[in-house]
Amino acid sequence: KVLEEDLRHALAEGQIRLAYQPIVTPATNIVCGFEALMRWEHPEFGELSPSMFIPIAEESDLIVGLSEWALREACREAAQWPGSLFVAVNVAPAHLAHNGFMAGLMQALAESELPGDRLELEFNEAVFGVSEELINETFGALKTLGVRVTLDNFGAGISPLGRLRNHHFNKVKIDRQVVQQMASGRSRCAAIGASIVTLSRELGMTAIAVGVEARDELKAMQDLGIKQVQGYIYSPPCGIEEVIDALATGL
Numbered sequence: 001k002v003l004e005e006d007l008r009h010a011l012a013e014g015q016i017r018l019a020y021q022p023i024v025t026p027a028t029n030i031v032c033g034f035e036a037l038m039r040w041e042h043p044e045f046g047e048l049s050p051s052m053f054i055p056i057a058e059e060s061d062l063i064v065g066l067s068e069w070a071l072r073e074a075c076r077e078a079a080q081w082p083g084s085l086f087v088a089v090n091v092a093p094a095h096l097a098h099n100g101f102m103a104g105l106m107q108a109l110a111e112s113e114l115p116g117d118r119l120e121l122e123f124n125e126a127v128f129g130v131s132e133e134l135i136n137e138t139f140g141a142l143k144t145l146g147v148r149v150t151l152d153n154f155g156a157g158i159s160p161l162g163r164l165r166n167h168h169f170n171k172v173k174i175d176r177q178v179v180q181q182m183a184s185g186r187s188r189c190a191a192i193g194a195s196i197v198t199l200s201r202e203l204g205m206t207a208i209a210v211g212v213e214a215r216d217e218l219k220a221m222q223d224l225g226i227k228q229v230q231g232y233i234y235s236p237p238c239g240i241e242e243v244i245d246a247l248a249t250g251l
């Protein structure tokens with residue numbers, strides 16, 4: 001409750017910012033985009049992770065405002081990056097289900113002048129709590145803007161395959177736990193990893209691996225033909241200044 005009260009003022013007080021983690025093509029080591037990850041610099045408790053405060057925001061009325069802010073801020077910052085680098089933004093289900101979602105998104109693109117095809121939206125499995133009709137209608141509108149959609153944390157939970165049949169995600173992000181298990185050399189884990197990659201390909205989705213930390217994990221992902229990798233092996237999430245410096249001096 002104390003945190004909820006603090007969170008209510010955190011945006012206005014400028015305590016919330018976005019960190020960015022590169023997403024890399026492993027064959028060439030070329031960065032193709034960044035995922036925006038929220039950070040809260042709490043005046044008393046220091047830096048708080050979103051895994052701690054996003055659930056608080058979701059239980060209150062704060063999540064839509066935070067999620068809208070993240071989308072606008074990410075578009076604004078990414079518009080300054082060179083070339084075709086994309087930014088991936090996590091979108092809370094309540095934000096997607098909110099009336100003003102598409103209007104806010106179009107405004108974020110218009111005011112930043114970020115081309116739609118440089119924006120990706122990440123949804124975790126909780127998005128399947130939103131009605132099929134609304135998801136499809138919204139995904140259709142996003143597609144006309146060129147905005148891509150990613151299913152986040154795939155393999156971590158129940159992963160309803162029936163819903164994958166009905167919705168057109170452009171990407172699936174393989175969960176860190178699955179990545180670790182895939183590299184463990186256990187055949188049952190490898191089978192699950194391989195089938196996620198096959199399923200993605202058959203459904204026309206790009207598979208991306210997240211949370212890759214070690215060389216053997218990276219090798220396992222490359223052996224499976226995964227074209228995009230995100231994890232500490234390349235870089236942790238960094239502040240925007242560091243990202244801009246790195247983009248200027250070469251990554």
Ligand code: G
Binds near residue numbers: 037054092237
């Ligand atoms: O960066 P970190 O590993 O601490 O993030 C923890 C979780 O918080 C991740 O699962 C991520 O999806 C989620 N998260 C990070 N930033 C945002 C955000 O801007 N919006 C939403 N809805 N979730 C976020």
Ligand code: G
Binds near residue numbers: 090210
């Ligand atoms: O939205 P999503 O759950 O995909 O967010 C990715 C989360 O994973 C972020 O909170 C980020 O800080 C975290 N992360 C990214 N790379 C690694 C990694 O290599 N190892 C671990 N432990 N966490 C990671």
Ligand code: MN
Binds near residue numbers: 035090122152
């Ligand atoms: Mn994510």
